[in-house]
Amino acid sequence: MEMQGEKNISKHLVRKQDSIQSKFIKPSKATREDQLGKLICYLSIGMIVALVVCILYFITSRGLATFIQNHVGIWxxxxxxxxxxxxxxGSxxxxxxxxxxxxxSFGVTLxxxxxxxxxxxxMAVFMTEIAPQRGTKALxxxxxxxxxxxxxxYGFIGLSVIVPAVRHLFGGTGFGILSGTLVLFVMILPTVTSLSVDSLRAVPIHYRQASLALGATRWQTIRKVVLKTATPGVLTAIVFGMARAFGEALAVQMVIGNAVLMPHSLVSPxxxxxxxxxxxxGNTVMGTLPNNALWSLALVLLLMSLFFNLTVRFIGNWGKRKYES
Incomplete structure (x- = not known):
């Protein structure tokens, strides 16, 4: 009987030890949630990459059809x-x-x-260096x-206010590059301002304190220390604003005149x-030359967007090397 009892106890201990080991080996709830989170992230990244690749392929294939199918020279x-x-x-x-x-497009953007x-x-300097907290919140x-x-x-305001003002001051129809520039100026101003504010706030406070301790005035500190340190960020803000202006369609369309003519003045359509x-x-048939030519314009816009993105990355890397040195 004693031997049988000892065997039962040993079997029970073995089963208990096996259950404990299985609990340690089996993935916990937190581990499963972590794996599920990683899977969702990887699927989301894959979908985004696939979407970008599809967009690039679609625009590129359609845009190159003008040169491949219709035999139009790139130059x-x-x-x-x-x-x-x-x-x-005639030819x-x-x-x-x-x-x-x-x-x-380049003229209006620049x-x-x-x-x-x-x-x-x-505005960024005033909000970060001069204005009190209440004024900063209001701006x-x-x-x-x-x-x-x-x-x-923005386009309707430009059509109702800017175009008549340009017509009254400079004559003509009022539609043209000047009207488009003024509308885009108002549209990209908050973008450039917000990014510039973030760049100025990123300058360490001890830079300002060291400059003031050396006897520099507040304006000298702003001009020679804060703005100089934040130059890469400010340049990035300007490039982002240019990218926004270059890709804007509806507001510019309403005030620029939509005449495909080489611009010879700021007030000409x-x-x-x-x-x-x-x-x-919307007025062309898919696969025809007029439609393919418009897709070629879209390809030019895509290339310019890539150029702006590469410019931003270059400025960011330049600023990083500048801070490290």
Whole structure:
């Protein structure tokens, strides 16, 4: 009996030890949740990558059809100044010159950035270095309000206010690069301001304290220490604003005139890449030359977006190396 009891006890101990070992070996609830979280993250990343690849492939394949299927020369497309894809010129070549729209897009973007940058930097400096906390909160609320206004509202205000003002001051129809520049100036101002504020606030406080301790005035500290240190961030803000201006369609379309002509003045009607796309893409048949030419314009916009993104990364790496040195 004693031997049988000892055997039962040993079996019970073995079973208990096995159960304890299985509990340790078996993944816990936290481990399973962690694995599920990783799986969801990987699936989300995979979906995003697949979506980006599909968009790139779709736009690239459609955009290259103009040069592959319709046998239009790339240089002819980039340097040509006549846009009428349904017609041919005296040499029998289709009129698909995108140069006026490319020049107008860059012109409006650069002018809007040049106009918005001083105001944005001044507002950022005032909000971070000069204004009291209550004033900073008020300006921040105004900036956030400007960011949230839809593009069509900016375009309608430009059509109702800016275009008549330009017509009254400079004559003509009022539609043109100047009107588009003023609308884009208001649209990108909050973007550049917000990013510039973040860059200035990222400057360590001991930089300011050291400058003031050495006898520099507050303005000298702002100009020679704070702004100089925050230069990479401010440049990134300007590039982001330019990217926003370059890709804007609806507001610019409402005030620029939508005439595919080489701009010869700031008050003459013109057309950007985005305005031409939004006005004409619904009037063409898929697979025809006019439709393929518009997709080529979209490809140019895609390449410019990639250029702006690479510029931002370059500025960020430059700023990082500058801080490390």
């Amino acid at each position: 002819q497309f980039i340097s040509g100044s006549s846009w009428n894809p349904g017609m041919v010129d 029998g070549n289709p009129q698909v010159g995108a140069l006026p729209m490319i020049v107008t 002018l809007a950035a040049l106009l918005a940058t001083p105001f944005a930097i001044a 921040q609320a105004v900036t956030e309000l400007l960011v949230g206004i839809p593009s069509v509202v 013109a057309s950007t890449l985005t305005s031409q796309l939004t006005t004409q893409i």
